[in-house]
Amino acid sequence: MLKKNLAIEFCGVKFENPFLLSSSPVGNCYEMCAKALETGWGGVVFKTIGFFIANEVSPRFDNLGKEATPFVGFKNMEQIAEHSLEDNLAAIKRLKKDYPGKVIIASIMGSNEKEWEELSRLVAENGADMIECNFSCPQMTSHAMGSDVGQNPELVKKYCQAVKRGSNLPMLAKMTPNLGTMSVPAIAAMEGGADGIAAINTVKSVTGVDLDQFVGYPIVNGKSSVSGYSGKAVKPIALRFIHEMKCNKQLAKAPISGIGGIETWEDCAEFILLGCQTIQVTTAIMQYGYRIVEDFISGLSHYMEEKGFDNLQDMVGLALNNIIPAEELDRGYIVYPKIDEEECIGCGRCYISCYDGGHQAIVWNEEERKVSVDQEKCVGCHLCANICPVSCISKGEIKFKPNQNHKEGDNIVLSHHNGR
Amino acid sequence: MEDKKLEMDSIFTPLLAIEEAARCLLCHDAPCSKACPAQTDPAKFIRSLRFRNLMGAVETIRENNPLGGICARVCPTEKYCEGACSRCGIDRPIQIAKLQAYLTEYEKTVGMNVLKKVEIDKEKVAIIGGGPAGIVAAAALASKGYDVTVFEKREKCGGWMTYGIPELRLATKVVESEIAMTRNLGVQFVNNCEFGKDETLVSLKGKGFKAILFATGYSEPKTLPMFERSTKVQTAVEFLGQAKQGSIKNIEKDILIIGGGDVAMDVAMTAKGLGSENIKVVAIETLAEFPASKKELEHARSNNISIFDGFKPVNFDGKTVVFESLVDATKIEIEPSKIILAIGQKDGIAKHLSEITKNDKGNIATNEYQTNLEGVFAAGDIIEGDKTVVYAIKTGKEAAIAIDSYLGGRR
DSSP: OOOOOOOEEETTEEESSSEEEOSSGGGOSHHHHHHHHHHTOSEEEEEEEOSOOOOOOSSOEEEEEETTEEEEEEEEOOOSOOSOHHHHHHHHHHHHHHOTTSEEEEEEOOSSHHHHHHHHHHHHHTTOSEEEEEOOOTTOSSTTSTHHHHTOHHHHHHHHHHHHHHOOSOEEEEOOSSSSOSHHHHHHHHHTTOSEEEEOOOEEEOOOEETTTTEESSOBTTBOOOEEEESGGGHHHHHHHHHHHHTSTTTTTOOEEEESSOOSHHHHHHHHHTTEEEEEESHHHHHHOTTHHHHHHHHHHHHHHHHTOSSGGGGTTTTGGGOOOGGGSOOSEEEEEEEOTTTOOOOOHHHHHHHHHSOSOEEEETTTTEEEEOTTTOOOOOHHHHHOTTOOEEEEEEEEOTTSSOOTTOOOOOOOOOOO | OOSOOOGGGSOOOHHHHHHHHHHOOOOTTOHHHHSOTTOOOHHHHHHHHHTTOHHHHHHHHHHHOTTHHHHHHHOOGGGTHHHHOGGGGTSOOOOHHHHHHHHHHHHHHHTOOOSOOOOOOSOEEEEEOOSHHHHHHHHHHHHTTOEEEEEOSSSSSOTHHHHTSOTTTSOHHHHHHHHHHHHHTTOEEEOSOOBTTTBOHHHHHHTTEEEEEEOOOSOEEOOOGGGTTOTTEEEHHHHHHHHHTTOOOOOOSEEEEEOOSHHHHHHHHHHHHHTOOEEEEEESSOGGGOOSOHHHHHHHHHTTOEEEESEEEEEEOSSOEEEEESSSSOEEEEOOSEEEEOSOEEOOSGGGOTTOOBOTTSSBOOBTTBOSSTTEEEOTHHHHOSOOHHHHHHHHHHHHHHHHHHHHTTO
16 A cells, blocks of 8 residues: 655644544543544543543434435534543553653533643643643533634633743644634634644534424423534535635744544645644544545545645645635636537536526526536526536537737636546 | 447546546445455546546556456456445446546546656566466565566467457457556567477476566367367367467358356357357356356346357267257257357466466466465466456566565576
């Protein structure tokens, strides 16, 4: 098996690869973390510990499906660790002793400055390599903790300072996406002494409503609550927040650990290309197990080989400059869809979508079950190409709009999203 | 050709491959992976495909099996991985063979080169026979640095894969491209070289070969005394060989095939494809215990091949063949213009090895693939009996390990 050097330095700590369990049910005890590390994960963020001991509901999960695909999105109502603080600290200590080459990150959560400082001191004493401050769990039963804190920049800053008083370990602030602009609390965290940012935690959600009992899911004795949403569905939201922070001048140098809907090596690569140096995963592990890291390592290695990257760091942030404000995009041309008649199976899906969701520009030949493009009506939106089940619609002729800066022969780079 | 295309003829599109992979239940301790004699790990390569790691999936197949594309096309997977698939309990198994064929085609399309040549710095090993067992053993030994030469009796390597299995089921270009991978590992091939005539144990040892592996397969067709003198009679081995080389121009209208295995079905479908109109297959086995795979049997039946089961040939006067039922007193008389015997093959090498010990089944006796002769090993059909390509591969791989430990033990 091809295996590239995936090592990376993040907040001054060396990782054998960037793949980490995120702080969650998947890293809840010594045995789980040990199995994950044996399977190939570069490190773990141990499930958040604190003086607060969670008392959980049953059941506590739900998932959103679409057609035959379950787990498009996942809802979780678990809070922080359910084991005692002593047990968790012992587990962290034993993990570091048994896996000295791996990175053990302690996620912590306090309800006041004193607790944050004390937790910081305790995890440092027990051998953690790094600290992650959980400012973002959206389902805490106490409003002095969780995402209510992460939405308050003053508290974030104050608690970061407290953590730094407790120890000098490198420290990440884990952000909540339940706000409009993540940069504000992220800047506050960096001002408070954080060494980097972890984003995103889960999105507050109601995944669905039971149509017989009129209750959201999961149903707990006839009721439900808003709680965190994760999985593939939140990946675009995570990438957007990471882009926002990376493009903020005050945060441009802040290292980021990317989290949110990561299932494949391609997802990992996307987070890295948008500036993340480590990758954290939970939902895909809950669905498929720790083994998914094998294809992260192999798939990313092949990608690096193909692209000529010898070093993971060389990939970091390469896509950042190519996401620009809408007002700066080139609006000077239309590219018409090109239909490959040989490949077309005559299903008519493009015709329906163009009519009902586009500009009525696909002409349907009923007798021969063939389609063509009416350039008078087509605006070049390419909804048809997004719909086509056999991917036979590509980019064709380009028309430059009159009175714009383009002239014929200008080099325009076209490529279709690969359909994932 | 009018026959309904075999499923294997079409390769999945990328979308269909991902969809099929998404049907996989991603079992824990997957039964498919435990069912392959050649140690293919479908659970792993399907999971890689499901997680869009196509190159990793190709590596999983190829590092284990230099003939993975061939296996994907000819393996009776219903008996192995697909038969074991957990999804059988819900609806139908994952089409593992088709996914493997898709991935090995993808490997070709993107020009992957998984099997890497290593420095040849170890002993010379001779392999007699360029069929699946010999090629897999050659690849395994060359990958460990042995200086391997394959001696093949015929013009081309591949054995039954080249001269037996019809083009429709296994295209020559697939066989050639996979043999090329073994050649690229530094294995030398000497073709048109017959053991017993052009080379002997003494001559090979004289040339410095420290270990010799016989993997000559069941090369000789079995016949029945009553058919021996007739010009109407041909063996399946001859017929399929001629058909694959394209040398049959005119085919008889009425053909009788005797035998009930996959080879008999291959003969029937090949004759049909060449234009024969009236094809009858008579087998001694009853349908309940039919040796041909279900897929091949169904394929033949859906192409209007008549199959008579449970009949034994009792007389042939040069014109009419008389069969008697094994179950009752029924007789059938058939007057074909051509008779093709597909009643199995046998070993053709032991006669050149006078001092070799045989077991009670008449096969070459081995212990961990080693024969009673010093430095002489055997693999494939000649030790295991009339088996499949996948079994030949299993024994070829294991024989290579045995040879390595034999030679390594001397260091």
